[in-house]
Amino acid sequence: MSRSTLSVLLAIAVTSQLALAQPDPADPTPLVDKTYAYPSGIPYQVDYNTAAIRGPQTGYNICNSTTQNQNSLCQTSMVNHIDDFCLWAPPIPNSTIGDTEQEEVAWCTKPGHGTRLIPNGALQGVQYLVTSEYIQIAGFIDQTQINMNAQDYGGELDPHGADLRGNPLGGLMYSNAFPSNGGNNDSYQQVIDWTNFMGGDAFCITICDPASSSANQSAYCQNIYDRMGCSYNMPNNAQNGTFEVCDSDLKIPAGLYVTGGVTMTYSQPDSAAVDPPYTAFTPASSNCVTYASSALYTGIATVTPTGVSASASGGTAKATGTGSNSAGAAAATQTGGAVALGVSTLAGVTGTLFAMIFLS
Numbered sequence: 001m002s003r004s005t006l007s008v009l010l011a012i013a014v015t016s017q018l019a020l021a022q023p024d025p026a027d028p029t030p031l032v033d034k035t036y037a038y039p040s041g042i043p044y045q046v047d048y049n050t051a052a053i054r055g056p057q058t059g060y061n062i063c064n065s066t067t068q069n070q071n072s073l074c075q076t077s078m079v080n081h082i083d084d085f086c087l088w089a090p091p092i093p094n095s096t097i098g099d100t101e102q103e104e105v106a107w108c109t110k111p112g113h114g115t116r117l118i119p120n121g122a123l124q125g126v127q128y129l130v131t132s133e134y135i136q137i138a139g140f141i142d143q144t145q146i147n148m149n150a151q152d153y154g155g156e157l158d159p160h161g162a163d164l165r166g167n168p169l170g171g172l173m174y175s176n177a178f179p180s181n182g183g184n185n186d187s188y189q190q191v192i193d194w195t196n197f198m199g200g201d202a203f204c205i206t207i208c209d210p211a212s213s214s215a216n217q218s219a220y221c222q223n224i225y226d227r228m229g230c231s232y233n234m235p236n237n238a239q240n241g242t243f244e245v246c247d248s249d250l251k252i253p254a255g256l257y258v259t260g261g262v263t264m265t266y267s268q269p270d271s272a273a274v275d276p277p278y279t280a281f282t283p284a285s286s287n288c289v290t291y292a293s294s295a296l297y298t299g300i301a302t303v304t305p306t307g308v309s310a311s312a313s314g315g316t317a318k319a320t321g322t323g324s325n326s327a328g329a330a331a332a333t334q335t336g337g338a339v340a341l342g343v344s345t346l347a348g349v350t351g352t353l354f355a356m357i358f359l360s
Helices: 003-018 097-103 214-220 229-233 349-358
Strands: 076-081 084-089 105-108 123-130 134-141 155-157 172-175 194-199 202-208 243-248 256-259 262-265 285-291
Touching: 076 105, 084 194, 084 202, 097 155, 194 229, 202 229
Parallel strands: 076 172, 123 243
Antiparallel strands: 076 084, 084 105, 123 134, 134 202, 155 194, 194 202, 243 285, 256 262
């Protein structure tokens, strides 16, 4: 794809995203505009307004050795490398993303961040992609080990939401992985734009370079296609059983495609089945280096799950790269890649409607 075509696609993506969402009058400062130096500038809670529509933040943002345990409510997350990243997941066992999106906590692969740790063996394949604009991680996970119901096809977490307060409320993201950080592993930059899909025993997360232009951040980390999952938001070639780090070309933002030389935009419907008229393009990757999971995740070697096991809940770790969503969202299916879908399968009527409103 030519640079000019990609620029047009990015511009359309940004315009589409900016047209959505309105701030909560009781808490009008969008989460993406709340910036804090790590760690000294971080408040105990970023979102503390009890008068706001969705209530106060349930966790906290000051996370350290005193909060490092499997009951931590830390809502400050990290993405640094294949051996050092966090995912958003529920604080209570057997939960669905749709019912708990505003209260998710950070689950990490390495101690030291003051969070819960992903139990040993839960991660079953991880692909870490490095691009000029963002970092993307996709993979397979036994989601019951991080408190998700085995049958939940999940949803999206991001720092936006219809009220611009984020899911989870007050959730912060940091990284030491971008070139603008100067390779300083002890210095963390706040990541303003990011998005994380969880569900169907798969996950994907993108963090956009805070030193890049706001247009690129908004386009590559946009949040308006929350029911289309990883297949369209973060096309990938993650494989079950493989742990790899690769360089990657840039993706085409979800919803945008070219047919007959004309740039087209697919708009996700509010409630009808999601049925994009195109197949998502998976960018080329190169310089891949594979690792043994036992060598990567030494910090969680002794961590055991405290939630409902896959066998006890009647589910198994599928990690097949396919999935379907029976909560009204169309199935987003992709063989050979991690697929986390849109709205929770097992959320109640209230939870499902709530997810549709606030996952965006």
